[in-house]
Amino acid sequence: MKLKFSSTFMVLIFIFVACNHKKQELKENMEVKTAKKEVVYQVFTRLFGNTNTTNKPWGTIEDNGVGKFNDFTVKALNEIKELGVTYIWYTGVPHHDVIRDYTEFGISNDDPEVVKGRAGSPYAVKDYYNVNPDLAVNVENRLQEFEALIERTHKVGMKVIIDIVPNHVARNYEGKSNPKGIEDFGETDDKTKQYDVNNNFYYNPGEAFKLPIWKNGYLPLGGEKHLLIDGEFDENPSKWTGNGSRASQPDFHDWYETVKVNYGVSPDGRKDFSELPEGFENEDCKTHFKFWKDKIVPDSWVKFKDIALYWLDKGVDGFRYDMAEMVPVEFWSYMNSSIKMKKPNAFLLAEVYNPDMYRDYIHKGKMDYLYDKVALYDTIKHIMQGHGWTDHIIGIQDYKADIEHNMLHFLENHDEQRIASPDFAGSAEKGKPAMVVSATISTSPTMIYFGQEVGEPGAENAGFGSPTRTSIFDYVGVPNHQRWMNNGKFDGGQSTTEEKELRDFYKRLLNFTIKSEALMGNYKEIHSYNREKLDNYNRKLFSFVRWSENEKLLITSNFDTMVHYDLDLQIPSEVITSWELKDGNYTLVDQLYNKEKFTLKVANGVGVVNIVLEPLNSYILKLKE
Template sequence: MRKQTIHGADDAVIQLSLTETALIITYRAPNLREGESVYLTLGTHRQIGSAVLPFDRNNEGSTVFLPFKSDLLLVAVVKDGKLDCYQRKWEHWKWSERTAASGCLAKFHNGTLTFNLQRAALSDSKSLDLVLYAKDLTENDAWGRLYGCSDKCAAAGWGDKYIPNYCEVNLDSTAAELSVPRSRLNANRSPLRIYQLFVRLFGNTNETRTPNGTLARNGVGKFNDINDAALKSLRKMGFTHIWLMGALQQASGTDYSSIGQPADDPDLLKGIAGSPYAIKDYFDVCPDYAAKPEKRLDEFKLLLKRIHKHEMKALIDFVPNHVARSYDSDVMPELNFGTRGNDGAGDDMSIFFSPQNNFFYLQPDGHGPPLRLPTCQDGQPVSPTCKAVAALRERRTGGTTSVSSQVLGQDRACPSECDGLFAGETTFGRATGNNIVSWTPAITDWYETAKLNYGFDFTGFSKNVREYPNALTPDKPIPDTWKKMDRVLEYWQAMGVDGFRCDMAHMVPPEFWNWAIAQARARQVDVVFIGEAYDNDPAKVPGVDPIISRLHGGRSNVMFDLLNAGFNAVYDDQTYRALKKIYEGPGWANDIDDARPDDFIFENSIRYAENHDEVRLAAKSQWAGVGKQASPAICAILYGLSRGPMMLYNGQEVGEPGKGLEGFGSNDARTSIFDYWSMPELVKWANGRRYDGGRLSPEQRQLRSFYSRLINLIGEPAFRYGVCIPLNGANRDNPNYGRLPNEQPSGHWLYSFLRHDLESSQTFLIVVNLNPWESLKNVRIVLPGPAAQSIGLNRVAPESRIRLTDRLAIDQPISVDTTASEARGAGAPIVDLPALTPIYFEMSI
């Protein structure tokens, strides 16, 4: 018999014993007594499962969110000397009703509860996932108080609870250990630190930068440009994952007819280079990025090998909501959309919606067909790209409007003129990517894309038809689009891609994600899924899971659906916007805590200060003109706030300003994703692709060095495993908490929080002055009772000395001494904080 003991929270002790026929689990908690309930939740891998457990007064109590997807919940209740055992199973896309457990042999004796689980009743899997905890349902109006969890990080208390870690039990007798601790989704308990690398721009050292310039004039980054020197430098900065943004083949104005890839109709283009989110072939990469375009996939595979050699992992885009109108895969033509929809028979274009169609088809009326794109009006170009093409032709031909592609071919420019029509949609039309059902989409629409059909009719709540497997209709067939998208994921996983950043994930039914991520993880257990998602988008598609739909009184957040589906993390735009409002008005630092969602979402959100959709920190027109100087303070908060991933956008580390008109990318404080361009500041770091920062200014070197220290620091235990304890709420009435004259309460410019890891006892106090102009004098940070208790100050003598040492500064790091009683009373005395200063104090008690 193999045995292992696990020490949980609140002095709970769990012993696992494995025989050839049974898994025996004994549970003892000091406060466990008759009348209380013990919950054993398992992931047996027989079903997709759910990370959100049922909630019910007097039974399961408040909601518990799990770090894995459970398909079996066992409840043992000792009452009046009798042991009752109940179960719920996740099947048919939902949790079953509570019933008496079958095959669950449990007993309670002398304060110890024992579960005897027959292995034959579990599954054929070589492992199962396990969390165990108790609840006292006499408290909190029968919603209960959770305590004694198998995860030490799960603090006792009332209300909804997120359990961040679990035990993976090895049922294979040859495994080295019976149980292995895991963090959410089988992770190795290390936060994802992601570098967003736009392949088109990252390695491009051409500094011509002509607005609307062609590839030949402005140049383009290549896969080979992401060389060993670049990857070594990024790994040294602390990054664990490289997001190769824009790697997939998109619609483009550059002509590769010689390899069977002609340029696209400019009416379909946003920028001559094209949008990286108008995918033309899900199974191919952009030929722009290859030294030999006909060998582009081979060069991409070599890049993946280089990334892995430097002990990092590679993410690529997965754009499920829409495709380029010109989508046509030559790698996998048998999986094309539309013509090979309906299980290969082709879409039925006579109807708007069918679950086996890949697209939504516009119905003929007085406005169409044909589809009329908003690129031309009265014969004149309207879109920036069509204007650029017309101007290019004017320059090349001296006013001649009819020009052969050969005349322009030497510069690989667009080979045709704009007319507002697309030859592929003259006899029919498809709904536009942003849910526009119109023969005449507007210039502000995603007119270059066609919306994909996942079996959900999005046209109004009265027509919210769900023709796919879900909790209400579990036996519906899998739609054709689901199957094709699974093949896309399978293809890239087989090539060595480690994960996917999923574009506009909230616009696709969460049931698809549940199914597709389960399929992907069956192939590669640790494959990463990052969801770009926004709960405030009216286009979001909530699921119909009866448990999740009832969260928050029926006002559930779509992020619950996506995280439950298996996403490693979802976007945290709320904290980003709360910080931006501090500078642009009318926000305060106190508002950061108001933006904090439920722990399940908070701890599994990816935080960023820039990405390709958001403005540059260093843009003079944004962040009140101080974003470049404020970036260390801003990112010290964002990157250190939770266990979730962080992301840095290429160029951010050297103060890329996103300045000027690039082409379709206007002077909008962003680096264009539509044009052939290079980043003027990042080029200085690239320094002829030596990636040694040889041309950076001292200020830029200092900024990049700061990011490197910060990103490496958040890999330490307090940030990897630890809880976040915000302190602004407890210091609002503290006049020494950075309060300036005529301010009430405190907390306008000062933000602070604790990060504490229970296992290692490592504790950090993060203190940030966000004020761009003034130092904050005589600052004191009060650690309130609950916070002090969480980090163990209640277990030391009042006069015990506490040393605070700054780990973030490289020159003359600050050290502060205080005592336990002072920290809890008047507050720990922090040195004067200069403007825009972040400090990461490690606490030694």
């Protein structure tokens, strides 16, 4: 889930606001220098292994099929790893609402009127201590099947991330798998009060919940008759809705399938918990953990901490937190410091879209990484669509120079439009220069979404929602990915030539990034220098250098779809000095395809290299010592 910010707001923040935040001191900086880049592969778990190509709107499992944990075979996992992946984010694992009868396994049916789609939103979690029954071959053993997948993933050399959705739970949350001693959400709430610090939810005493008024021709299950579609959902008193709506009858556009979790913040904004002392943003996780040890915290805090520790015990290596900015930063200090005490290298990624809150959630909330959405992604998307300037990238990188390592880069995820969809770029090829810039411009991790590497356009009308994004609400097949999957052979046997070439590009790029020392080192843009010096260098191009003691890179990309550029690209004297190059000729070797060599001529302390950049082409050139 995500909030939207206008491009005008983004430009004002990132292009014209100077970054006056002090640089972090760092143990963390030392870690960055010795580490290598990470690559996260987000996979929508129920879609990955599905070979059914019917794609009937609102189709059932029988109509459209569904993927299983067991579809992630050792062969499949090895192919993902060989793409250059270090972490897999298995999206949609915790048990969420689904429209399918599993009552024989002790699972209650879910009302279609408070479920989005037929397969349900992964962000309406119904039972945090179990997994989606759709994903299991044997429903009774669904948890064991996921544990086996964790083990297989580890054996091939990758780590596992799953979702935790702290801001809200399914309207009909029902923790039937709770470990001994764990109470259900809301089980002991005082429902006569709108708010109590230890209530898990907010209530409207005396008011019953009413279903939203359906709009835009929408009907649950597309209008299909169903025993539970009766215009009612029993919830009395009504709870506040996940996106913060306090109405007993939420709007159709609200997150009506979920209820908001209470973290000890009263309706008037009062925080009924201890706040972090001044300067605590500079303290480590151990100090944060010690701070909370003798504090009484709201009940919801403890519940979510217990959930996270439970999954760590199952072998999970990290979490992606949905809409983290809707939860107080103090909770994250409590939660994440507890996680780090148990698993110091846990990978903690948060969905945060408010730039003013970035540093608080990193330093105070102890997040490892945040989405670089309202910044690099938005700007690169505009460039790919033909109405953005590469000049704007400079201001973005300057603004977040002190936190660049913490801002995870992506071009696709389950919330965003597919690059190849007409509403985004209309062509997967336009993602190539964007991906080079996104993956190499900083020390942060890179994330790709399954199917991105084969140009999936997200064109299917699956039911709830609209095309351009691969549906996360319904049972559907993913055509480009299915051709690569080749009925479980995972060898690209049905892929088109274009799809194979695109996947090869991603494979080459991502594998380079996870091995490169320079990409964890220094950065300097040379774009503005060349804009000033060269008449034929424009805002469709972007160039920068990355270097470490043992590796020096020149990276240049052409976002133009039609024009090739013959450039005498210049490297300014300050870079040449940092690289300790004397006047003379040096060889630069392309690292993507290892076919081309270029000559860097250094004269009077300035470097010049002649490069012909074809449309949508990029070079990662390494100085040959």
